[in-house]
Amino acid sequence: MKINTPPPFDITDPAQAVEALPYLLGYQPDGPDGMVFALTHDTQRDRPVFSQRFALPSATVDPREAADRMMHDILDRLEEFAIGPADVLLYLCAGREEAKDGYNAMGRYRTLADALLLSAEAHGVGTLGVMFVTATHWWAYHHRNPLHRGEGMPVDGPDSPGAVTRNARALGFPAPPSEAKIRAAFEPVTGREAKVQRAAIGKEVGLQAERVQASGVDVETDRAAAILDRLLLDGGDGTLLTDLTPAQTAELIIALRHRPLRDIALSYTEPDELARARELWELLARRCASAHTVLTSAPLTLAAFAAAVAGEVPAALSMLGQVRRVEPKYVLAQNIEQIVMAGSVAALVESMQDLRAERLHGREG
Structure with missing residues (x-):
């Protein structure tokens, strides 16, 4: 048959x-x-x-x-x-x-x-x-x-x-x-590096809570978005991403648990941004220091979206599958998977680019 x-x-x-x-x-x-x-x-x-x-x-x-x-x-x-x-x-x-x-x-x-x-x-x-x-x-x-x-x-x-x-x-x-090769890109760090990174993440949870209490969620989102803009916007500032310290990556890992920053993160899809953005998201996933923590959900979903935009659908689905195993009800991953399977990635890219233009215009104004 x-x-x-x-x-x-x-x-x-x-x-x-x-x-x-x-x-x-x-x-x-x-x-x-x-x-x-x-x-x-x-x-x-x-x-x-x-x-x-x-x-x-x-x-x-x-x-x-x-x-x-x-x-x-x-x-x-x-x-x-x-x-x-x-x-x-x-x-x-x-x-x-x-x-x-x-x-x-x-x-x-x-x-x-x-x-x-x-x-x-x-x-x-x-x-x-x-x-x-x-x-x-x-x-x-x-x-x-x-x-x-x-x-x-x-x-x-x-x-x-x-x-x-x-x-x-x-x-x-x-x-x-x-x-196996797809998964190797986001395998968690191990050994002493993992121990240092977990300590940095634990410390950042408290620091972020203090900043939010002092200045509010919007200010904290703007602060984290400025970091992403520096690293990624129009190709970024040339910082070697692997040189980011455990504290710097922990700050982004915790910040990406919040929806407003995740929406901003979806917008780095210009040709001179896409590969570097995916590299950053995969780095953050590795530095979560565990394949079983929900902290990996945001960076892996963002990496999957970047892969899908680049036309690497199998890699995108593999990453989204890992998110599903760790956090089955993670809505952003569910939505991205539906969009990838429906072949509607370009429409989402256009929508996020419109939001990005509004954000950058408001920042300049």
């Missing part, structure tokens, strides 16, 4: 379905976090209609409850799209550490795979396949072919192209980027 996504692949051929996964995701799934990726297929129109990403449940979570929650989310989306009969293709993607021992990891998730199959059946959704995938090997749960090797089948891709990669190349599609 051919799926005419770019590039097309046979959804009933596990090898092709796995080889197509990076094109469906927008990146090679070699990052640190595992996930369940669901591709839902409209059986009447014979076409894929949407995809969803879910976190792999931890060992303390009942697999049946986790499977039912995922299936409920899929059914909710089916209702939104007003789709009748549907099938789902499910990928259980290993995180970086689990991928080191893919066979045993595959075995550990068999209960979840069984639960997903049973939950789909109970909810009237067909299952095209449930597969466990690492960056190098794949296994098909419940597969009828006994010849599939127990140690896993090798993943086809750029280094060993199969039908999907050959089709992609013929159509001019580049190989999707590595998620």
Whole structure:
């Protein structure tokens, strides 16, 4: 059964379905976090209609409850799209550490795979396949072919192209980027640097509270905006961003938790600003000194927006996915993700540029 996504692949051929996964995701799934990726297929129109990403449940979570929650989310989306009969293709993607021992990891998730199959059946959704995938090997749960090797089948891709990669190349599609490389840009600092940075952030929380109490929120926002203007406006003042002190980056990290400054930060999208702005946002995310703090939400969302403006949608979605894992209800990230998926980034850029012009005109006046 051919799926005419770019590039097309046979959804009933596990090898092709796995080889197509990076094109469906927008990146090679070699990052640190595992996930369940669901591709839902409209059986009447014979076409894929949407995809969803879910976190792999931890060992303390009942697999049946986790499977039912995922299936409920899929059914909710089916209702939104007003789709009748549907099938789902499910990928259980290993995180970086689990991928080191893919066979045993595959075995550990068999209960979840069984639960997903049973939950789909109970909810009237067909299952095209449930597969466990690492960056190098794949296994098909419940597969009828006994010849599939127990140690896993090798993943086809750029280094060993199969039908999907050959089709992609013929159509001019580049190989999707590595998620691990995307994530490396905002991996948190560690060791002594992390200790110093956390201390600076803790101190800045108190300092900012004192300044707000003394002068008010608007004055504090203007103060932080002046710092961003100095670093970024029209290309900035040439300061080497990596030379910013822990105290200087902590000041911006805390300030960006406030919406007025985040709106200003979205406006640095001119050609001589964009790359430097993204560099600053990624630096601030790293200097939050933890991948699990909500302080990363603002700089990562801003970095994602800068990536999207530059046309790097896979990088943008990877960053927004990290925000979703840390702070699921972070509204700015939700809005940016919707805008990116809808292809409406240019409209938001124009809107933020109008607000920027008003701000700068008011400052000059």
